[in-house]
Amino acid sequence: MQQPQSQQSLESFHRLLSSPQYETLRGRLIRIFARRGCQFPQDLADETISRVAEKVHEIAATFEGDPARYFYGVARNVYLEYTRRPKTVPLYENRSWTKVADPDRLRNEVASACLERCLDELDGDERRVISEYYQYDKIAKIDHRKKLAESLGLGSNALRIKAYRIRQRLYRCVTSCFKNDDGREK
Amino acid sequence: MMHETESQKTALRRYLVGSAPEDERERVEQALLADENLYEELLAIEDELIDQYVWGRLPEPERTSFIQYLSALPDHKERLEFAQALRAHSLGSPTGASVATAASRDTPEEGFGFRVPALLLAAAVLLVMLGGVWSLTTISALRNEVRTNQAELGRSREGQEELQKRLVAESRLSSDPVGRGAPGTGSSLSRSFLLRAGTFRSGGTTKVLQLPQEPALVEIRLDLGVADYESYRAVFHDAQAAELMSVSQLGARVKENEILVVFSVPSERFTAGDYYISLSGVIEGSLSGVIEGSLSGVIEGGELEPVARYDFRISRE
Numbered sequence: 001m002q003q004p005q006s007q008q009s010l011e012s013f014h015r016l017l018s019s020p021q022y023e024t025l026r027g028r029l030i031r032i033f034a035r036r037g038c039q040f041p042q043d044l045a046d047e048t049i050s051r052v053a054e055k056v057h058e059i060a061a062t063f064e065g066d067p068a069r070y071f072y073g074v075a076r077n078v079y080l081e082y083t084r085r086p087k088t089v090p091l092y093e094n095r096s097w098t099k100v101a102d103p104d105r106l107r108n109e110v111a112s113a114c115l116e117r118c119l120d121e122l123d124g125d126e127r128r129v130i131s132e133y134y135q136y137d138k139i140a141k142i143d144h145r146k147k148l149a150e151s152l153g154l155g156s157n158a159l160r161i162k163a164y165r166i167r168q169r170l171y172r173c174v175t176s177c178f179k180n181d182d183g184r185e186k
Numbered sequence: 187m188m189h190e191t192e193s194q195k196t197a198l199r200r201y202l203v204g205s206a207p208e209d210e211r212e213r214v215e216q217a218l219l220a221d222e223n224l225y226e227e228l229l230a231i232e233d234e235l236i237d238q239y240v241w242g243r244l245p246e247p248e249r250t251s252f253i254q255y256l257s258a259l260p261d262h263k264e265r266l267e268f269a270q271a272l273r274a275h276s277l278g279s280p281t282g283a284s285v286a287t288a289a290s291r292d293t294p295e296e297g298f299g300f301r302v303p304a305l306l307l308a309a310a311v312l313l314v315m316l317g318g319v320w321s322l323t324t325i326s327a328l329r330n331e332v333r334t335n336q337a338e339l340g341r342s343r344e345g346q347e348e349l350q351k352r353l354v355a356e357s358r359l360s361s362d363p364v365g366r367g368a369p370g371t372g373s374s375l376s377r378s379f380l381l382r383a384g385t386f387r388s389g390g391t392t393k394v395l396q397l398p399q400e401p402a403l404v405e406i407r408l409d410l411g412v413a414d415y416e417s418y419r420a421v422f423h424d425a426q427a428a429e430l431m432s433v434s435q436l437g438a439r440v441k442e443n444e445i446l447v448v449f450s451v452p453s454e455r456f457t458a459g460d461y462y463i464s465l466s467g468v469i470e471g472s473l474s475g476v477i478e479g480s481l482s483g484v485i486e487g488g489e490l491e492p493v494a495r496y497d498f499r500i501s502r503e
Contacts, residue, residue, distance in 0.1 A: 021222075028225050032215050034258035035201065041258050068219035075219075115271045134237055134272055157191050164230035171268050 010060035013067045017053055025049065029075055038082055048075045114177035118170050125152065126166045133163040198228050202235055203244075204251030232256075233265075240269040377453075378405035380446075381463070383494035392460070392497045399503060401454045408447040408465055408496055413438035415467030418447050419490055425460040434468070462497045466490035 016025050026045050033041030051074050052059065063070055119127055132148050149159040200206040201214040217224050235252055238244040244252060256262045379395050397404060408420065421432040436447045447465065469489045 024222060024225055025219075027229075028218050030259065031228070032218065034255050035204070035211070035215075037254065037258075039258065042260050066220055069216070072216055072219050111267060111271050112274065115268075115275055119275075130272070131276070134276065157195075160230050160234075161226065164226070164233055167233055168229075171265070174268055174271070175264055 006061045009063055009067070010057065013052070013056050013060055013070075016067050016071070017049070017056070022049075025071065029071070032075060033079065033082075036079055038079070044075075044078050044082060048078045051078070111174065111178055114174045115170075117177060118173035121173060122166065122170065129159075129163050129166055130170060133159065134167070194224070195227065195231065198224075198231050199235070202228070202231060202252060202255065203248035204255065205248065233269075236265055236269045237272070240266065240273050377402070378407065379498070380407045380409060380444075381496040381498055382409045383411065383465075383496060392499050394499045394501055396501050396503055397453045397456065401452060403450045404453045405448065405450050406463070407444075408463065408494070410438055410445045410447060410465075410494070413445050415469070415491075415493070417468045418493065419466045419468060420447065420449065421464050421466075422451075423462050423464060430461075431455065456500045458500050458502050460497070460499050462495055464495050465493045467493045 015021055026042075026049060029045035029048055030041045033044040038044055048071060052071060059070060119130070122130065129148070129152070133145060145156065145159065149156050152159065152162075154162060197206065197210060197214055201211060206214060218228060235244060236256065239249060239252065239256075256266075259265075377395070377397065379393065381393055395404070415438075417434070418436040418438065419432060419434045420436060422430040424430055431451075433449055436449060439446055439448055467490070469491055
């Protein structure tokens with residue numbers, strides 16, 4: 001039996017508002033607001049999602065089509081309202097002064113140790129992609145990547161996405177290691 | 187198909203560096219919400235741009251526009267730091283294929299750049315001990331190589347420090363709504379004032395800050411006495427206690443035995459009259475940033491606890 005249009009629409013909205021799609025929806029909205037120069041894009045993204053979530057049943061009853069289009073419309077309204085608000089003025093911390101306690105050096109060391117540890121968790125090909133794809137100081141970056149893609153049997157776009165996904169995993173590993181302070185020698 | 191992908195990539199790149207025309211920007215935004223794969227593509231290009239920035243390979247005006255965008259993202263500090271760590275790793279492993287080894291884990295405090303020299307030194311010492319087949323010249327050459335590598339590491343560290351400074355300066359430049367007043371943009375720092383705490387900790391006095399007529403940056407130094415918090419938030423109020431502006435993530439600094447919070451403000455934000463700054467300490471709930479302070483005044487977090495109040499009066503020359 002075919003579902004009524006409003007029921008399908010409601011389910012589409014619910015999918016977008018539930019994990020894991022919710023996280024990427026929020027990330028996309030944050031980027032849209034950030035690119036439009038908004039100071040706290042995550043707040044505006046949350047506002048957009050809240051507005052839709054609060055009226056999702058009403059919206060689903062009348063809206064036809066891709067829910068993403070509806071979110072975009074609400075995001076535009078949220079942005080327009082943002083542009084009408086009085087602007088806050090950022091102040092500038094003078095960092096030429098010496099800090100009371102400067103933990104940067106220690107943090108750099110922990111971050112470096114975490115990176116080494118996390119690189120160890122990658123397999124050989126993955127380490128090679130990370131080591132070679134992101135080298136910008138080497139000559140002929142494009143040629144270099146082309147050769148890397150060929151040697152892995154991938155197209156250039158597939159290599160980019162592969163490099164990105166490995167990098168994401170590495171990034172999550174380093175961040176987690178750092179937060180747990182695991183990079184420090186025990 | 188290939189052509190389509192390349193043109194899509196070009197459009198996404200233009201979008202991220204702020205050079206897409208309005209109609210293209212809208213198309214990208216709509217597609218971004220509708221197409222999950224496109225979002226992943228955008229994130230991949232975002233990472234590439236971060237790398238180009240960290241390597242100093244992102245030209246103007248793209249660089250300023252991209253940093254303005256990036257600084258608004260909640261995890262920008264961690265991602266920049268991660269890209270710097272990757273860069274440092276890349277500089278420390280000339281073959282590119284070299285990754286963590288037991289030797290490197292044994293010397294974590296020396297960073298990536300010392301791995302190769304350390305091995306070379308160890309090899310040289312071993313060879314001399316075994317039979318002395320290596321001449322002094324060879325050892326000397328190795329030492330030179332070590333020195334060169336150490337110098338490279340030093341330059342790398344200097345580069346990172348320089349990068350941090352550049353990030354702060356460019357963040358200021360890109361987020362300056364009045365288009366002037368940020369350090370490095372032509373406005374000079376014309377005044378520096380030290381304010382001492384008032385009502386929260388002790389009875390205070392009102393200090394008169396005499397500002398020039400022309401726009402300028404004014405440095406405010408708030409005397410802390412002791413630094414009890416990792417970061418601070420300063421809020422400017424007028425005489426009616428209305429909140430005028432604020433800045434977060436301020437770190438305590440020390441100069442000439444005084445512990446201070448120091449920041450600058452465009453003079454044109456003030457008319458003559460009475461003001462006060464309320465300073466709060468931030469009780470950090472969790473460590474949110476890998477490296478503190480890549481871009482200042484952007485992220486807020488934690489509970490606030492009142493620290494001090496600084497009263498002052500503005501007069502014009």
